[in-house]
Amino acid sequence: MKLAILGSGAVGTSVIELAGDYGHDVVAVADSSTGAVDETGLDAEAVLSRKRERGTVGDGTPADVLAADYEALIEATPTTLGDAEPGFSHVERALERDRHVVLANKGPVAERYDDVRALEADSAGTVLFEAAVGGAIPVLSSIGDLNGQVTAARGVLNGTANFILSRMAAEGLGYEHVLAEAQDLGVAEADPTFDVEGIDAALKCVILANVLYEDTYALEDAEIEGIDDLPGSALELAAEDGRTIRLIGEVADGDVRVGPRLVPENGTLAVSGTLNIVQLETKNAGRLNISGRGAGGPETASAVLADVGRLPSPE
Amino acid sequence: MSGATTRSYTVRLELVDEPGELLRALEPIADNGGNLLSIFHERGNLTPRGHIPVEVDLEATEAQFEVIVDALRDAGVNVIQAGAERYSEELTVVLVGHLVETDLSDTLRRFTDCGGVSVADVSLSAPAGTEGPSSARLRLVATEGQSDDALATVRTVADEKDLRVVEPLMEGSA
Numbered sequence: 001m002k003l004a005i006l007g008s009g010a011v012g013t014s015v016i017e018l019a020g021d022y023g024h025d026v027v028a029v030a031d032s033s034t035g036a037v038d039e040t041g042l043d044a045e046a047v048l049s050r051k052r053e054r055g056t057v058g059d060g061t062p063a064d065v066l067a068a069d070y071e072a073l074i075e076a077t078p079t080t081l082g083d084a085e086p087g088f089s090h091v092e093r094a095l096e097r098d099r100h101v102v103l104a105n106k107g108p109v110a111e112r113y114d115d116v117r118a119l120e121a122d123s124a125g126t127v128l129f130e131a132a133v134g135g136a137i138p139v140l141s142s143i144g145d146l147n148g149q150v151t152a153a154r155g156v157l158n159g160t161a162n163f164i165l166s167r168m169a170a171e172g173l174g175y176e177h178v179l180a181e182a183q184d185l186g187v188a189e190a191d192p193t194f195d196v197e198g199i200d201a202a203l204k205c206v207i208l209a210n211v212l213y214e215d216t217y218a219l220e221d222a223e224i225e226g227i228d229d230l231p232g233s234a235l236e237l238a239a240e241d242g243r244t245i246r247l248i249g250e251v252a253d254g255d256v257r258v259g260p261r262l263v264p265e266n267g268t269l270a271v272s273g274t275l276n277i278v279q280l281e282t283k284n285a286g287r288l289n290i291s292g293r294g295a296g297g298p299e300t301a302s303a304v305l306a307d308v309g310r311l312p313s314p315e
Numbered sequence: 316m317s318g319a320t321t322r323s324y325t326v327r328l329e330l331v332d333e334p335g336e337l338l339r340a341l342e343p344i345a346d347n348g349g350n351l352l353s354i355f356h357e358r359g360n361l362t363p364r365g366h367i368p369v370e371v372d373l374e375a376t377e378a379q380f381e382v383i384v385d386a387l388r389d390a391g392v393n394v395i396q397a398g399a400e401r402y403s404e405e406l407t408v409v410l411v412g413h414l415v416e417t418d419l420s421d422t423l424r425r426f427t428d429c430g431g432v433s434v435a436d437v438s439l440s441a442p443a444g445t446e447g448p449s450s451a452r453l454r455l456v457a458t459e460g461q462s463d464d465a466l467a468t469v470r471t472v473a474d475e476k477d478l479r480v481v482e483p484l485m486e487g488s489a
């Protein structure tokens with residue numbers, strides 16, 4: 001399939017690098033200010049080294065990339081709240097041209113799900129967004145395969161918050177100390193707001209709710225509490241009782257909720273480090289647990305490329 | 316908890332199947348300051364000795380309760396079991412915030428306001444003395460079906476006092 005990739009950060013560059021392994025051609029790539037288009041297929045290594053060395057992907061513009069002759073658009077620009085721009089307009093543009101869209105960007109499907117579905121309904125294109133929830137973990141495709149059997153979903157959906165909580169519990173260190181350490185390790189961003197305030201996990205839960213209930217949820221429908229400023233003493237007290245605290249996202253009974261919760265210390269949901277886990281409650285198959293890496297360039301690209309493989313092929 | 320605190324008790328009695336027998340059994344409760352909450356009269360069931368089992372829930376102070384049980388026995392009523400309410404549900408929460416300044420004992424008392432709930436255990440950790448945030452782990456016990464109400468009360472009181480509540484994930488065995 002011919003791919004156009006918007007966004008050349010951790011995810012976008014990994015998709016460029018790995019697309020060939022999956023049998024796809026990258027025909028267009030954009031970052032925030034430049035674009036490269038070659039309808040016979042771009043040289044992945046050339047684009048990547050140019051991005052590394054000069055900070056740009058080509059001599060063209062992002063608009064050239066949007067107008068290129070591709071079959072599926074990969075949306076890997078930053079996740080934004082509210083109007084979900086520029087991601088939403090990219091999705092709109094592709095669907096209006098009857099092209100498929102695969103999102104890593106959470107914004108459009110978390111904040112404007114009904115708009116995206118409405119555009120998709122009028123288009124020959126399909127929208128998939130496995131990478132937006134749980135990184136490498138095949139959450140949405142599992143829910144799809146279970147054919148409406150999934151009644152609730154919960155789990156750890158933010159690796160940064162999980163890393164901080166597991167380090168605090170294991171080392172008896174304070175929040176600020178562990179956050180600084182996580183930033184040094186590149187596990188937390190310079191501005192960790194989205195992760196530690198539970199917003200990122202909530203966006204993923206909102207997407208899960210949209211899929212599970214085929215309804216329109218947005219961030220404002222979620223009850224959100226973060227882990228910022230949680231004192232080490234809270235984790236110590238939990239540990240004395242065989243428990244620990246994890247930032248848990250829950251989608252159940254029509255409600256979306258994210259917050260620090262007490263879980264059994266050696267329980268299934270108490271994954272450590274940056275791991276994520278998703279637990280699905282099903283009608284006929286009991287409880288399913290899927291854990292794995294919830295972020296990272298190649299991990300997320302693997303979910304993006306799995307979606308590309310699921311797109312309907314041209315007749 | 317001081318001895319003057321009222322709490323719920325359950326008493327299981329064995330009555331002979333005779334008119335007026337139940338009334339006679341209940342008299343010592345009211346006479347000694349107990350507050351009758353409910354009477355469960357299992358008519359169809361018989362104890363091994365062929366008597367009728369009756370379960371009585373009442374509220375009293377600990378001292379009153381002891382007098383009530385003695386008075387029942389003195390009146391010739393067979394008391395099979397007497398004790399504090401049987402709590403079948405349990406939940407642990409961690410509270411974070413200015414616990415001491417916001418009057419922890421008042422907080423705990425109010426958690427039990429919804430009835431059928433008792434604070435079984437409290438561990439407090441206040442590393443920075445009474446200033447700055449401290450944490451407390453509470454084990455609440457509740458009678459059947461009361462856990463949700465208990466948690467709702469915890470949330471309301473915590474919200475009022477600007478405390479954070481780390482709730483348990485209630486999904487059975489995680």
Ligand SMILES: NC(=O)c1ccc[n+]([C@@H]2O[C@H](COP(=O)([O-])OP(=O)(O)OC[C@H]3O[C@@H](n4cnc5c(N)ncnc54)[C@H](OP(=O)(O)O)[C@@H]3O)[C@@H](O)[C@H]2O)c1
Nearest residue numbers: 007008009010011031032076077078079104105295296300
């Ligand atoms: N990283 C992960 O593990 C992960 C996992 C799941 C989902 N996601 C989602 O995937 C998306 C990409 O993540 P990332 O980690 O790759 O982000 P990133 O490293 O910050 O990269 C974002 C890229 O988007 C480009 N960009 C910004 N505005 C643009 C525009 N208007 N048109 C075209 N390109 C634009 C940026 O260009 P410049 O290079 O010029 O700045 C940059 O290359 C985000 O929405 C994120 O939430 C990421």
